[in-house]
Amino acid sequence: MKRRSFFKTAAIGGAAFTLSPLAACDEKNNQAASSTSDYTQFDLNEVTVAELQQKMKSGELTAEQLTNKYLKRIKEVDQSGPTLRTVIELNPDAVAIARKMDEERKAGKLRGPLHGIPILIKDNIDTGDKMQTTAGSLALEGNRPQNDAFIVSKLREAGAVLLGKTNLSEWANFRSNHSSSGWSGRGGQTCNPYVTDRSPCGSSSGSGAGVSANFSAIAIGTETDGSIVCPAGINGVVGIKPTVGLWSRHGIIPISHSQDTAGPMARTVTDAATLLGPLVGDDANDRATMSASKWKGTDYTQFLDKNGLNGARIGIVKDYFGFNDDVDALMKKAMDAMKQQGAELVELDPMKDHDQWSKAEWTVLVYEFKNDLNKYLAEHPEAPRKNLKELIEFNKQNSSKELQWFDQSIFITAEEKTPSEEEYMNALKLTKTLPAKYIDGAMKEHNLNALIAPTNGPSWTIDRVNGDHFGGGSSDLAAVSGYPSITVPAGFVHELPVGLSFIGTAWSEPQLIKLAYSFEQATKLRQAPKFIPSLLTTQA
Numbered sequence: 001m002k003r004r005s006f007f008k009t010a011a012i013g014g015a016a017f018t019l020s021p022l023a024a025c026d027e028k029n030n031q032a033a034s035s036t037s038d039y040t041q042f043d044l045n046e047v048t049v050a051e052l053q054q055k056m057k058s059g060e061l062t063a064e065q066l067t068n069k070y071l072k073r074i075k076e077v078d079q080s081g082p083t084l085r086t087v088i089e090l091n092p093d094a095v096a097i098a099r100k101m102d103e104e105r106k107a108g109k110l111r112g113p114l115h116g117i118p119i120l121i122k123d124n125i126d127t128g129d130k131m132q133t134t135a136g137s138l139a140l141e142g143n144r145p146q147n148d149a150f151i152v153s154k155l156r157e158a159g160a161v162l163l164g165k166t167n168l169s170e171w172a173n174f175r176s177n178h179s180s181s182g183w184s185g186r187g188g189q190t191c192n193p194y195v196t197d198r199s200p201c202g203s204s205s206g207s208g209a210g211v212s213a214n215f216s217a218i219a220i221g222t223e224t225d226g227s228i229v230c231p232a233g234i235n236g237v238v239g240i241k242p243t244v245g246l247w248s249r250h251g252i253i254p255i256s257h258s259q260d261t262a263g264p265m266a267r268t269v270t271d272a273a274t275l276l277g278p279l280v281g282d283d284a285n286d287r288a289t290m291s292a293s294k295w296k297g298t299d300y301t302q303f304l305d306k307n308g309l310n311g312a313r314i315g316i317v318k319d320y321f322g323f324n325d326d327v328d329a330l331m332k333k334a335m336d337a338m339k340q341q342g343a344e345l346v347e348l349d350p351m352k353d354h355d356q357w358s359k360a361e362w363t364v365l366v367y368e369f370k371n372d373l374n375k376y377l378a379e380h381p382e383a384p385r386k387n388l389k390e391l392i393e394f395n396k397q398n399s400s401k402e403l404q405w406f407d408q409s410i411f412i413t414a415e416e417k418t419p420s421e422e423e424y425m426n427a428l429k430l431t432k433t434l435p436a437k438y439i440d441g442a443m444k445e446h447n448l449n450a451l452i453a454p455t456n457g458p459s460w461t462i463d464r465v466n467g468d469h470f471g472g473g474s475s476d477l478a479a480v481s482g483y484p485s486i487t488v489p490a491g492f493v494h495e496l497p498v499g500l501s502f503i504g505t506a507w508s509e510p511q512l513i514k515l516a517y518s519f520e521q522a523t524k525l526r527q528a529p530k531f532i533p534s535l536l537t538t539q540a
Helices: 002-008 027-034 049-058 063-078 094-106 150-158 205-212 229-234 269-279 287-295 325-340 354-378 388-397 409-416 421-445 475-481 509-523
Strands: 087-090 118-122 161-166 218-223 238-241 261-266 313-316 344-347 450-454 485-493 496-503
Touching: 049 063, 049 269, 063 087, 063 094, 063 118, 063 161, 087 205, 094 161, 118 150, 118 205, 150 161, 150 269, 161 205, 205 218, 205 229, 205 261, 218 229, 218 269, 229 238, 229 475, 229 485, 229 496, 238 269, 238 475, 238 509, 261 269, 269 485, 269 509, 325 344, 325 450, 325 485, 325 496, 325 509, 354 388, 354 409, 354 421, 354 475, 388 409, 421 450, 421 475, 450 509, 475 485, 475 496, 485 509, 496 509
Parallel strands: 118 161, 118 218, 313 344, 313 450
Antiparallel strands: 087 161, 218 261, 238 261, 238 485, 450 496, 485 496
16 A cells, blocks of 8 residues: 555466456446446355354355355456456355365365465465466466465465455556556456445555455455555455564565564454464574464464453554544544543654655665566566566566556666665665554553554545555554554444554554454444445446
8 A cells, every 4th residue: 555655655177267347447337237236135245254164164165155255256256247346356266175175174174274265465476386476567468377475375275265366456566656546457446335435545555445345355465565455444444464473475476575474364353263264384594483383373362352452552653643534533433432441542742764764665675676576577587577677678578567557667667776785785774674663662651452543534536547445544653663563443434444553562563453353342443345336426
């Protein structure tokens, strides 16, 4: 999400089935479709992972039947009807995987809470199967990695059914300063399921919108700065951005090894916590995971506590308030709800050095992007482009498709950046000390359990010409420090969801899950989307 804006302000078989990037979010088509069909009706609507497990345990449904239901839902709502375009590609092996999980269940072999559960993952995560990994770009079309990403191998071990890959902001929103979140050359424009002419935010647009629209119970997104929490908040779901290193990044198309991470996206804190634990593990290909060794095998659902807010001390990061009066009003209600649950809230002093480390973040990302992306491409001999320079040239040669709405200025900046070890190291030092110092200092001084801030403002109308009209958010504090955050639905501005973020120190996911779950259970503000074509149609 803020990857650009903070620089300026703060039954399918055979080969993999790729979805066509035709025009999406067409108001006229959506209005016509909505007049004849009710897309809010679905027999698995808002169903949780635990409920799916119970259905499979009782014999009410099999994993194969669940998978086919979700595939049908995607066909009816994502590929037609409202045409959200959250799914860029469906897995031709999904039904076969589900059938295998059913056979194992029948034989008494259960792999865990994800056994037989269909899941969507973002199209920058490698799968060593028939699906492509392209970051939404036509330049990587045909890239079928030989191996699974580390977290995908963990998913398979856990018995999850890889349903397909989600659309995203192309190159995870790190190509242009004027891009439209959720648009990719390969996947077209992802739409917000609440009001379909509105942005789904990015870059994990498809994961956030898809899980919100009930195309799966759980999904995986990735974040460098805001790309999990913004699409989670704007699409009315829960998103966990873990501490950098809790989940391996190996096999994920990168931006920055300093900040990149994948994370769970789900409709409930429980489901997000259920997905978090099985993917934790030591990966020799990602040194950052070595610091997470103690969390390997952790069942994060043990930290769910309905009374978790009672006695908690929470810091209010006022720097991220004030950009929207309606959002501030929702935050006041959220804080009042926390107080009613027994929490004590403390207003924190402003961040004195925010501008300093925010500018340094840009320097770090530009330096690391070229190096990290070229390394990824070098490790993928099957990739049709071998480095950033070739990607830039491809986009020029295919400008009518790839550059039709916005440029590749960030690509060019990164490619032309004059190497300067001193500049990079100075910027890295600032990003790795100042935001962490603020979080750790505030928590120690005030004896806090977490910090809070609004995740996002109300979604803006999709504008391919001018790009995103981002209003405000709070993702950069946790993103730049590498610390964890969790966003939870906090209400609506008109028909548009807004999230509340809980931010903590390194490896504090247990504490954040405890607090987020308690808030979720006390407020229960998540509502399924209505697929409204436009707010203009709701006005007299």
